[in-house]
Amino acid sequence: MEIWSITRLNREIARVLRQDAHLRDIRFEGEISNFKNHRASGHWYFTLKDAGALIRVVMFREDAAGVPFLPQDGLRVLARGNTRFYEREGYIQVYVSELSLAGEGAHWLAFEQLRQKLGAEGLFRAERKKKLPRCPRLVGIITSPAGAALHDIIRVARRRDPAVRLVLLPVAVQGAAAPAAIAAAISQAARWGEPDVLIVGRGGGSLEDLQPFNTEIVARAAAASPIPVVAAVGHETDVTIMDFAADLRAPTPSAAAEIVIPARETLRKRCADWEKLLVARLERQIAGKRQALAVYQAARVLRHPREIYGARRQELDFLAERLPAAAHRRIKAGFQALAAGAARIKAISGEILAVRERETAILGARLQALSPLAVLGRGYGLVYGESGALITETKAARAGQAIQVRLKDGRLDCRVEAARKLEHDGRQASGRQ
Numbered sequence: 001m002e003i004w005s006i007t008r009l010n011r012e013i014a015r016v017l018r019q020d021a022h023l024r025d026i027r028f029e030g031e032i033s034n035f036k037n038h039r040a041s042g043h044w045y046f047t048l049k050d051a052g053a054l055i056r057v058v059m060f061r062e063d064a065a066g067v068p069f070l071p072q073d074g075l076r077v078l079a080r081g082n083t084r085f086y087e088r089e090g091y092i093q094v095y096v097s098e099l100s101l102a103g104e105g106a107h108w109l110a111f112e113q114l115r116q117k118l119g120a121e122g123l124f125r126a127e128r129k130k131k132l133p134r135c136p137r138l139v140g141i142i143t144s145p146a147g148a149a150l151h152d153i154i155r156v157a158r159r160r161d162p163a164v165r166l167v168l169l170p171v172a173v174q175g176a177a178a179p180a181a182i183a184a185a186i187s188q189a190a191r192w193g194e195p196d197v198l199i200v201g202r203g204g205g206s207l208e209d210l211q212p213f214n215t216e217i218v219a220r221a222a223a224a225s226p227i228p229v230v231a232a233v234g235h236e237t238d239v240t241i242m243d244f245a246a247d248l249r250a251p252t253p254s255a256a257a258e259i260v261i262p263a264r265e266t267l268r269k270r271c272a273d274w275e276k277l278l279v280a281r282l283e284r285q286i287a288g289k290r291q292a293l294a295v296y297q298a299a300r301v302l303r304h305p306r307e308i309y310g311a312r313r314q315e316l317d318f319l320a321e322r323l324p325a326a327a328h329r330r331i332k333a334g335f336q337a338l339a340a341g342a343a344r345i346k347a348i349s350g351e352i353l354a355v356r357e358r359e360t361a362i363l364g365a366r367l368q369a370l371s372p373l374a375v376l377g378r379g380y381g382l383v384y385g386e387s388g389a390l391i392t393e394t395k396a397a398r399a400g401q402a403i404q405v406r407l408k409d410g411r412l413d414c415r416v417e418a419a420r421k422l423e424h425d426g427r428q429a430s431g432r433q
Contacts, residue, residue, distance in 0.1 A: 007087070014085035017092070023083035026094075029102055030054075032075045046071060048079060048094075056093035057081070063097045068215070069110040076102045111214050114241055118216070123223045124244040130228040132248060132260060133196045135267070138165045139260055140195030140227070142185045145170040149203045149232065149253035156257035161264045167195065173202035178212035183221035190225050198225065199256045200242070201232030210234055219245040232256035382406040394419040 004012075017023055030048030037044055042061030047054050057079065059067075071077070081096035101109055118124065139157065143149045145168060157166055169189060171181040182200065189195055200222065201213070212218060213233045222229045222245040229246045236251035243249040250256035368374055376382070383391040384404045391397055397419050405412040 006090075010085065010087040010090055014087050017083055017085050020083075025080070025082060027078065027080045028094075029076065029078050032071050032077060033073050035071050035073050037070075044071065048077070056091060057096050058093055059096045059099060063099075067099050069101065069113050071099070075109070078102045111241065114214065114216055114219070115244065118219055118241070118245065123219065128223065129247045130226075132228050132230070135262060136164060136196035136260060138167060138195050140167050140169060140189045140198040142169045142171055142182060142189070142198060142200040143202055143253070144173045147173065147203055149201055152203075152252070152254040153199060153232075153257045156254050157261050159263075160258070160261045161267070163264070164261050174205070174209045174212060179215040179217050182212060183217045186218075186221040186225050186229065190227055193227075195227055197228045197230065197260050199230050199232050199250075199253070199260060200246070201230075201250075201253050201256065202234070203253065204235045204238065210238060210240055213240040213242040215241070218242055222246045230256045230260055376406070376408040394421045 028048070030050050033047045033049055033054070035044070035046040042064060044057075044059040044064050046057050046059075048057050049055075059081075078100050079094070079096045080098040081094045083092060083094050085092050122128070141150060141153055143153075150168065154166060157164055169185040171185050172178045173182070186198065186200065189198055202210075210233060213231075219241045222231070222242055228248070230248045230250055231240070231242045231246035232250045232253040232255070233240045233242060234252075236255075248259065250259055372382075382405070383397075384406065385391050385396065386402050391403065397403065397416050399416055399418055401416045403414050403416060405414055
């Protein structure tokens, strides 16, 4: 009998499984256990089980990116994939390409997980909400052009204020392409920049119909919009993720138009109230000014103005009389200050001159002491050779050499008889002839 290696055996099992058409594209249901999110690669690894058995499952990153919820142990799911044999480890596993929740709680779980994720990022904080304009001139509507929501919004807007302009950004509001279309329309309105406010929504429908407004891409687009966004999705009891991300939630599309567009009659009444209030304030101010004017008119100063400038004339005469004397005192004081300053400068100059004379005498005495003539005056002489060079050592002279000796008052012409050098103790050494 032929003996197979383990590698050959596993390779043959894998080949048989690949050739079985029933196992290439299967749909099955089970409960998740041992879920592991491999964050470095983005792949998911878990086990699906029922009451009688279990099987290993792997879902690669590109497929996991399309799942609207994060799997966790205990969830019952519907899966679609291909059965494969993992040759290296020797076990069967399913490569899942699609994953959805089974049962009625599927949409609720996806909704709750996304709400918690975006809420943790602060996307729903009240301080991020933008205020709606009081009197918008242009309202952008992002909805289906064929839906009842558009007709409801137009009907209410025309009733409340026909002068408000409406612009439609048509999008699909259900189906797989709807989330990207809605988010793109919100971004397009922001780049355009003309609308004062956006109404985004649709009429009522099933939970599946409202799913585009429960997606992350739509919620982020609404939160990032620089234009205030009003969510108008479904009926009053319907709640979507976009309701949390928008700047305001309206219970219905019709209610959104009621909130965004003030009624013209209401504005007229408000303007009339403001006019009355303004007129009343102006009348009170005018009455106050008139009363103040009456007080001024009754003042004696205004009725007898000569009393004011008469007293001022008398004061002017008094000041004119005092002016020459005050000026004389000021000038005299100035001259006295100048004289005192000059005397002070003279005294300081004398002190400086005396100091300079003393310093000059000291320096002159030092120079005199250092003068060669002063040295000669103490009995010293300078000896010069025949060439006129100064002789300072005995070795520079020779017997019979003619020399000159410079004294204080003249010179001596001499001749060297002998040159004798002194010892270090001052005794005379033997001379040179």
